Amino acid sequence: MSNPETILVERRGHVARITLNRPERLNSFTRAMHAELRDALAGLGDARVVVLTGAGRGFCAGQDLNDRAVTPGQAVDLGETVAESWNPLIRTLAGLPQPVIARVNGVAAGAGANIALACDIVVAAISARFIQSFSALGLIPDSGGSWHLPRLVGQARALGLALAGEPLSAERAAEWGLIWKAVDDAALDGEVDALAERLAALPPLGLAAIKRIVRTSWQRGLDEELDLQRDEMRRLGFTEDYREGVAAFLEKRPPLFTGR
Template sequence: MDYQHILFDSRDGIARLTLNRPERLNSFNVAMHLEVKDALARVAADRSVRVLVLTGAGRGFCAGQDLSDRAVAPGQAAPDLGESIEKYYGPLVLGLRRLPIPVICGVNGVAAGAGANLPLACDIVVAARSASFVEAFCKLGLIPDTGGTYFLPRLLGSARATALAMLGDKLSAEQAAAWGLIWKCVDDEQLAAEVDVLARHFASAPTLGLARTKQALQASGLNTLEAQLDLERDFMRELGRSADYREGVAAFMEKRAPRFTGA
């Protein structure tokens, strides 16, 4: 696919996907959804990729849905927003969650609506100090989508999640980090370097172990303790037979840096 609305690059084990509609604050239209879907499929199919970096071009990360893409003119039938979730936003969230590699999100500016919840589907979120998160749905008579009603109460608790969803107040990156919504807030000029350090770390990390860690943490929200212990047993049995575990033990015994291959 010839990308017009995103930038995509993959090298040295690191895939980078940049939302690239800066004139619209990287808001989603159907064309951009299709391009992101294609890029994620490429990442999933390429075993040389060991980490994905997601960010936005220009002064904002993502302003959510481009409302001009589905504006309701007088006399026209209302759009089916449920279809939009079913065809685009739902698969986008699941695609990020199911990738068997770490996903880093660098939030470089305003993240509003679907753009505020998209980072929460990633594994590690680093935001620039000038960035902010806005659950703007209530101002349109809607609910937080793109996994918002799932992620917010799990990350923030009921009281904070409810207030953010119902008031639509702006949450600063610094406050988001303090509340545990994201991993870290850094000065604007440090964002790219911070994300790059993480990406290079994961590109040489034990990828299979990280994939199973990601899966186990996601499963814990629904599993009983007994079921989670069984899952830990199964994953540890598998990982104990991996080349990366063998290398990790050898490196520890030999007092040297490990050379993980992701196998």
């Protein structure tokens, strides 16, 4: 990826930190920003964990309406924007083998909120807010919102959030199970960094399998799930990382996992 402007990518060991970098617009997305993020997610290399966050005082305010050049009285094909940009992003976040941590440092609104919910673990600053701001524009929660919301908090709360569009505090979001954890603003960096380092030190094949099996469990009945668990345990039991984990435990030493 050459000369990124709207995102920043930082590598620290096996952790890739991607920062949405349009703080003056609350990191709202343009077509160029989608392209740069797409390149960054396609070029993770040997990163074992991804941290996604926003620059400045917000996480992401969703779509930059100025970038769509909407003018009064002029029709615009929103489906084209969703198909071209938002849907591929949500599918990529779900399909990456690496765990993706959303570090929500401030407001997450519209598609920005749903990008966070599409990540695997969401850690938010206590001052952050999640807003499903679609109803005010006569729209529906896209970017996976209508799928994730009822699965995370149930239909009643999903409908309340989507219809009323009221801001939800990070603390309440954690209480409802919408996100993993809300922490004091000053503790956000330490919490996310420690979590990322902990995950990066675990067996990557196992983490990828956990992510895949949990995310796809909605598609299967119990009998099918049990059969898949058997197959995955068999596959992972033959890996070098499993043997290393057992040896390290028995030898009372730190394990060194290689992803093989």
